Amino acid sequence: MSVGGRETGTFYRVLLFVLSAIFVSLCTVVGGALAPSVWPPESWVASAGAVFLIALAFAAGVVIPVLFKEIPPSIERRSLRELVKNAWKEQTFSATTVAALLAVVALIVWFSAPATGLSRLVKDDRVGGMDLTGYCQSYGFRDNTEEACYSPMAMDEVCNWRYEEKGLHFVTSGNRVDGKCFTFTNSLKGGIWDMSDYCLKRFGRRLGVDAVTARNNWECQMKIDKSLACDWFWAKRDLEARKDGADWGCYQ
Structure with a gap:
């Protein structure tokens, strides 16, 4: 095969990748916009359209990678202009299929517009x-x-958590933020560190909670x-x- 043929084949593969990414993205975005937010849905047409488009995007994601290996040598040696010019004559079935799919997508969007207006794309x-x-x-x-959401920390409770004991109390050293933990007999246990870990254990790591100083106190805070x-x-x-x-x- 000629060098020019290899270069043309590479161009077609890049073009196929770009067009496939656009097609799958559009099907996914529009399908997600048509998906019902309540049940039963406001529009069954929009719901059916969402299922169709998302299924189409999934099918494309499975089939398209195979096409990258299946571009025949006869196409690699031909220019894009020639392929477009003869597409209808040589690929009547494929062209008809694509036209039918586009028509179905257009009808889905048209009939679902009164109910959804694709309002979840433009809110x-x-x-x-x-x-x-x-x-x-x-x-x-x-x-x-x-x-932010916040809860002031009960510093005595933080002391008990830090040293895994009961009955400890927190004594400040001039302000409510700095201080140390003492036993009930006033024996020094030590300071407190890793306050964020206390907040994460209390409220759950998935919330992204952090320990901050605010309002002259330690707080567990979540944006x-x-x-x-x-x-x-x-x-x-x-x-x-x-x-x-x-x-x-x-x-x-």
């Missing part, structure tokens, strides 16, 4: 506000700011994911949090 429909305090308390935190807070409050999926002046709103 302009305001659902309402959110309850950050309730969201934080659902995870066991005592209070919150606009940006608030406001979009997740919207999902929790409205019991819906894939909402978006957005600032409305001084307040936060949830959009779908």
